[in-house]
Each structure stands twice: as structure tokens, then as C-alpha cells.
Amino acid sequence: MNNTNILSTIPDIHFPSSVNELGDLNAFESNRTLIAGGTLLQVHWETGNPIPSQLTSLELLEGLRHIKTTEKGLEIGALSTLATCEKDPLLKEHASILVEACKHIASPSVRNRGTIGGNICSGKGDSIPALLSLKADLKYYNGTTFETIPLQLWLDSPNLNLKYVLTHIILPIRSSNENRISFFRKIGRREAFTAALVTVAIHCCFDGKVFKELNLCIGGGDHSAHRLKLSESFIKNKLREQKDVQELYDLIYNEVETYSDAFATADYRKRVTSNIVLAFLADNLKKKG
Ligand SMILES: Cc1cc2nc3c(=O)[nH]c(=O)nc-3n(C[C@H](O)[C@H](O)[C@H](O)COP(=O)(O)OP(=O)(O)OC[C@H]3O[C@@H](n4cnc5c(N)ncnc54)[C@H](O)[C@@H]3O)c2cc1C
Structure with a gap:
């Protein structure tokens, strides 16, 4: 490949710092690809899929890396890495099956970069059956508003993850007496x-x-x-x-x-x-x- 060809494969990357900026950047248009940790996309590109010309990195989005309890349940920011999920005390207490799933994904170096949101949005991630068993909900930003839907509905609607940015995963908190x-x-x-x-x-x-x-x-x-x-x-x-x-x-x-x-x-x-x-x-x- 000559230098001109190499340069032509370098995508134009945006780094919005808030979800509201995503709409302004037309992040939802079909010619833009969202990227979080990039571990799966990198594999796609290395195996011959074309590198998109427009990337929107979610990496700098604020407020999507926490794991905390809210009145709606246990809230996991979609940019939390698999390594964070693997070690988080709240997940260990309330969602040990998700912790177990994360431990079995890839290698430690991939888990340090790969996100739980990317794992779900890949559509095939090993975290999905664990989250399904916990009856998780997914919270999305669609460019104007946030929506929360059951993971099962998301799985039944394959076009949803092409249009929306996954921001949070919400797990019901069950009584510890059960x-x-x-x-x-x-x-x-x-x-x-x-x-x-x-x-x-x-x-x-x-x-x-x-x-x-x-x-x-x-x-x-x-x-x-x-x-x-x-x-x-x-x-x-x-x-x-x-x-x-x-x-x-x-x-x-x-x-x-x-x-x-x-x-x-x-x-x-x-x-x-x-x-x-x-x-x-x-x-x-x-x-x-
Ligand atoms: C060596 C290796 C081994 C692996 N082994 C496993 C394994 O055992 N099990 C497994 O499940 N996976 C495995 N993976 C795949 C991958 O690492 C994980 O699925 C990881 O969690 C993906 O997260 P990411 O942040 O890197 O996603 P990215 O690569 O950034 O994105 C993946 C997809 O999700 C979309 N996306 C990402 N975040 C969002 C969001 N917030 N909203 C909307 N769309 C989004 C992207 O557009 C892209 O289509 C492996 C990967 C590698 C390189």
C-alpha cells in the first residue's frame, strides 16, 4: 500500500464529551460508526472489513463509566470496561453472574479496554445471556431523548443498536433475603x-x-x-x-x-x-x- 492509500484509510474521528453533542455531530447517520473500546471493531478491520471514513468515539463521554445504585436499580454506565465490571463490589453483591461472564470474556488486556456497552452492542457478547437472565433493561439516547427498554425487546429489534447510543444498563435489585x-x-x-x-x-x-x-x-x-x-x-x-x-x-x-x-x-x-x-x-x- 502506498502512502496515499494509507492516508485514505485514516478515518475522520469525533470525540464528543456529552451525549447531547452526539446529535449535533450527526452521530446517528448511517455513514458514521460509533466506537467505544474498539476491541471488536479492530478485529473486524484486521479481518478485511473496510475501515469507516467517519468514526464517533464515545471514549470521552461523561457520566457513562459509573456503577451505582439508583431508585430504578443497579445502573451500569455503558463505557464501564469489562475489567471494571469484573471487580466491582456492587456487581459482586447483586449480579455475580455478570461478574462471572466478564471474567470469561477474552484476555485481561482486552477486558481493560473493551466495554460492557460494546459487548452488548456487538449483539453476540458473552455478557448478553447473563444480563438476559437478570432481566436487564437498556437505556439509550436516540439523538433527542433517552429511552429505556427491556434487553429482550432490544434483542428482538436488531435495528435498534444501529440507530441509538447505549448509555446505561439497569439491573433490578433483588431482596437479599431471597x-x-x-x-x-x-x-x-x-x-x-x-x-x-x-x-x-x-x-x-x-x-x-x-x-x-x-x-x-x-x-x-x-x-x-x-x-x-x-x-x-x-x-x-x-x-x-x-x-x-x-x-x-x-x-x-x-x-x-x-x-x-x-x-x-x-x-x-x-x-x-x-x-x-x-x-x-x-x-x-x-x-x-
Ligand atoms: C482477542 C479478542 C478476544 C475476544 N473474546 C471475546 C469473548 O470471549 N467474548 C465476547 O463476548 N467478546 C469477545 N471479544 C469481543 C470484544 O472484545 C468484546 O465484545 C468487547 O466488550 C467489545 O467492547 P468495545 O468497547 O471494545 O466495543 P467496540 O469494538 O468499540 O464496538 C463494538 C460494536 O458496538 C458498537 N458500540 C460500542 N459501544 C456502543 C454504545 N455505547 N452504543 C451503541 N453502539 C455501541 C460499535 O459501533 C460496534 O459496532 C474479543 C475480542 C478480541 C480482540
């Missing part, structure tokens, strides 16, 4: 620093021996994260005896929306997910007697 269990398992081709074949996140609450709340979620890799609602309902309302276990296995297997690629078949991903959920239930229902 009997809650969280479980996160990322299955990869090796123990660490690897893309997920499938990620399973489970958050549940017991009332005595009965499930009061049960959220079974899968994601990771190229999955669009989703809840396994039929399986949740079966576990809560029908799972009574050993003979029901095979029916549940088949239900989970059929409900997992997955894919085959060079590393694993869809059948493998479905079997792994079914086995992980059944093992989780066996462990925890046994403890409940």
Missing part, C-alpha cells in the same frame, strides 16, 4: 481465551422447594441470545419425577436455536446445553431435597 442462585458456564474449545461454542446462564429464585423465578438463557459464539421459555415452564410446572427428565432433555434440545460451523455441530451444541441445564437442576434440586 433464596437466589446464579449459574454461568461458557463452553469453548479450550479452558480460556476462546470464543464460546455455547454459553449458558441461569438465574433462579426458590420459594421453599418451588421455583419462584427461573430464567434459562443461552448465547455466546454466533448465537442470538435467547431464553428457553418452554423449558422454564416445564421445569416450574411439570418436572416432578425421574421419568420427566427425558422429556425435559428433549424439550431443551428442541428449544435451543443454534447452528453448525467448522468447530461444532448444532447437535453437539444442543446436547451440551441440555446436559448443562440438567446437571444444574440435579445439583440444586438435590440440595432442596
Whole structure:
């Protein structure tokens, strides 16, 4: 590549310092790309995707790096790095499943730069099933106003993250007296620093021996994260005896929306997910007697 070509790939970058400036900078126009930590975008560019001519860096936006409790719940600024989330005492107390998810994303150096907002807006991040299991809400700025929507709705509306800037993630704060269990398992081709074949996140609450709340979620890799609602309902309302276990296995297997690629078949991903959920239930229902 000669010097002229190199210069022609250097994008024009804006660094707004407040969300209000984003609208003035036309950050929402289709020819501008938002960039936070840049860890994922960099991979895209290194693998041959064109570098956009116009970038809007979110890096200097004020007020998007805190993690604090508000009257609406636990509020996480979208620019909080994955490393910050991994160590934050409030998240450890109220959202340990998210802490666990962040620990399993990439390497420490990537987690020091990569943001939780970028992980969500990638649409495929490993934090998404954990956040879905916690019933997170997302707060967006659309150029004129802020909107808050359930993460599930955002996942069902793929065009939303092209138009909006994610500013905060809001998690409900549950009573500390409740009997809650969280479980996160990322299955990869090796123990660490690897893309997920499938990620399973489970958050549940017991009332005595009965499930009061049960959220079974899968994601990771190229999955669009989703809840396994039929399986949740079966576990809560029908799972009574050993003979029901095979029916549940088949239900989970059929409900997992997955894919085959060079590393694993869809059948493998479905079997792994079914086995992980059944093992989780066996462990925890046994403890409940
Ligand atoms: C070596 C390596 C390993 C990785 N391993 C994993 C892994 O195991 N699991 C995993 O989940 N990810 C992994 N990633 C992907 C990536 O690092 C994470 O998803 C990270 O959290 C992305 O955050 P970022 O701030 O760097 O996003 P960026 O790269 O800046 O942006 C990612 C996307 O989100 C958009 N975006 C960012 N912030 C916002 C916002 N606030 N509002 C609207 N749009 C926004 C950008 O426009 C872009 O489309 C890996 C990356 C690398 C380089």
C-alpha cells in the first residue's frame, strides 16, 4: 500500500464529551460508526472489513463509566470496561453472574479496554445471556431523548443498536433475603481465551422447594441470545419425577436455536446445553431435597 492509500484509510474521528453533542455531530447517520473500546471493531478491520471514513468515539463521554445504585436499580454506565465490571463490589453483591461472564470474556488486556456497552452492542457478547437472565433493561439516547427498554425487546429489534447510543444498563435489585442462585458456564474449545461454542446462564429464585423465578438463557459464539421459555415452564410446572427428565432433555434440545460451523455441530451444541441445564437442576434440586 502506498502512502496515499494509507492516508485514505485514516478515518475522520469525533470525540464528543456529552451525549447531547452526539446529535449535533450527526452521530446517528448511517455513514458514521460509533466506537467505544474498539476491541471488536479492530478485529473486524484486521479481518478485511473496510475501515469507516467517519468514526464517533464515545471514549470521552461523561457520566457513562459509573456503577451505582439508583431508585430504578443497579445502573451500569455503558463505557464501564469489562475489567471494571469484573471487580466491582456492587456487581459482586447483586449480579455475580455478570461478574462471572466478564471474567470469561477474552484476555485481561482486552477486558481493560473493551466495554460492557460494546459487548452488548456487538449483539453476540458473552455478557448478553447473563444480563438476559437478570432481566436487564437498556437505556439509550436516540439523538433527542433517552429511552429505556427491556434487553429482550432490544434483542428482538436488531435495528435498534444501529440507530441509538447505549448509555446505561439497569439491573433490578433483588431482596437479599431471597433464596437466589446464579449459574454461568461458557463452553469453548479450550479452558480460556476462546470464543464460546455455547454459553449458558441461569438465574433462579426458590420459594421453599418451588421455583419462584427461573430464567434459562443461552448465547455466546454466533448465537442470538435467547431464553428457553418452554423449558422454564416445564421445569416450574411439570418436572416432578425421574421419568420427566427425558422429556425435559428433549424439550431443551428442541428449544435451543443454534447452528453448525467448522468447530461444532448444532447437535453437539444442543446436547451440551441440555446436559448443562440438567446437571444444574440435579445439583440444586438435590440440595432442596
Ligand atoms: C482477542 C479478542 C478476544 C475476544 N473474546 C471475546 C469473548 O470471549 N467474548 C465476547 O463476548 N467478546 C469477545 N471479544 C469481543 C470484544 O472484545 C468484546 O465484545 C468487547 O466488550 C467489545 O467492547 P468495545 O468497547 O471494545 O466495543 P467496540 O469494538 O468499540 O464496538 C463494538 C460494536 O458496538 C458498537 N458500540 C460500542 N459501544 C456502543 C454504545 N455505547 N452504543 C451503541 N453502539 C455501541 C460499535 O459501533 C460496534 O459496532 C474479543 C475480542 C478480541 C480482540
